[in-house]
Amino acid sequence: MAADARPAPLESRLGYLLKHAQSKLATASAEALAPYGVDGHELAVLVVLSGDVPLSQVEAAGRLGVDRTTMVALIDRLEDQGLVERRRSPHDRRKNIVELTPAGRECLGRAEKARREVERRFLAPLDEGTAATLVRALQMLLAEERGPE
Template sequence: MRGTDRPQPPTPPTPLESRLGYLLKHAQAAFARASAEALAPHGVDGHELAVLVVLAGDEPLSQVEAAARLGVDRTTMVALIDGLEDHGLVRRRRSPQDRRKNIVELTEAGRKCLHAAEEARRAAERSFLAALDEETAATLVHALRILVTGDASPPAHTL
């Protein structure tokens, strides 16, 4: 064996690797990269996929209502909807009840994209969490959900 071929001992953890903020930041960055790679073939990013998910609900939503559900400002929402509309994934129409509102709905292409991209996202998530056993991965996701939403009940549904 040459000197560079020898197995290297594991690098000891740095003091930062015991800090929650450091770990969350780096885990999120790694997952964001994995998700971006998984979604790229579908022509959407994570933000656009989130818009498609929200718009796929049972009730029609205005841009403002969708923005509120996503926790984004109106300007950001308009840009997201414009991009999705340019790609033929959503369409706007005037609300019959309030002509000042734009209802945004998925097109057939948007529904197909949503389902394919969600499948890719779930596969990326499973791959990212593969180092954890199934119970630990589920516990992690549940714990993070509680921290983010304050709601300890299981989610109502998943796509």
């Protein structure tokens, strides 16, 4: 390799930047969510289950993109904390419907507020327009990966 043909610094590589930005955000989020007894994965489950239509464990897993075993473990932890409850589907006894309890709704509201504040602080070095553009760009990249819904 020629002396002047040095490799680009890591800080110019997209993968490096995304990995380290995500790690920084995940650490800050974990600290903010700890007082509510949930982590980011569990909060995502609460968000998915908070809709108007009750979901089965399998349906919730599909929306989150996690396998059934992972979903069972997440639901078990949330159920142990009294944040969700399972019940048999009246239409298909093989399905478990999972719904938030009142404590789960309260936890969701408080934890979501903490999550939004962490994201606001994380994006604070960017002006509002740049932050919004970054979020839209990431949404577009993920939408392209998933394909049309």
